Amino acid sequence: MSKIAVFYGSSTGNTExxxxxxxxxxxxxxxxxxxxTMERIHAYNNLILGTSTWGFGDLQDDWDAFVALLSSAKLxxxxxxxxxxxxxxxxPDTFVNGLGHLYDLLKNKGGKIVGFTDTDGYHSENTDILVDGRFPGLALDEDNEANRSDQRIEKWLQTIRPEFV
Ligand SMILES: Cc1cc2nc3c(=O)[nH]c(=O)nc-3n(C[C@H](O)[C@H](O)[C@H](O)COP(=O)(O)O)c2cc1C
Structure with missing residues (x-):
């Protein structure tokens, strides 16, 4: 397996x-x-992208420039x-909506998106971002359910580890 890069945008440090x-x-x-940079995106075969949600369902601010890079990257x-x-x-109505924005941006860009997760155990009412009834990635709530994050991360990693090339 070649190297993995984790890219994140974070305003108050939770996503970081x-x-x-x-x-x-x-x-x-x-x-x-x-x-x-674009060079960094192209240097890795395996990408993990993380964002928080701000405003009312928006991507975290730093994503603006990176979205432009991703849009023209070879994935x-x-x-x-x-x-x-x-x-x-x-x-609850816009819970982790930024995750949905990332999915919409990348779903037709050629890469293989992995790591969809079940909504069981979440308080989310944000059905707009679901794909076949699942979150298009890992959803975390550090504000209210930080004590559940480690277990959610570990379970998610078990599903994505075998997918990496
Ligand atoms: C003004 C404001 C707006 C927010 N809007 C949303 C939102 O629409 N949906 C959501 O799920 N979380 C929302 N959040 C919660 C943040 O996404 C959450 O606190 C997150 O952990 C922040 O991560 P960061 O420190 O990495 O930016 C909002 C928080 C603030 C302060």
Missing amino acids: KIAKKIASLLEADVFDIGYS DGKVIALFGLGDSDLY
């Missing part, structure tokens, strides 16, 4: 903390999207896994 945890568990490289043959952070108590 999770990205670093995931990277550590996978022995992956980890990058803040605010400082990332054929890459394996891509997504994760999103949100607050399911205050924002």
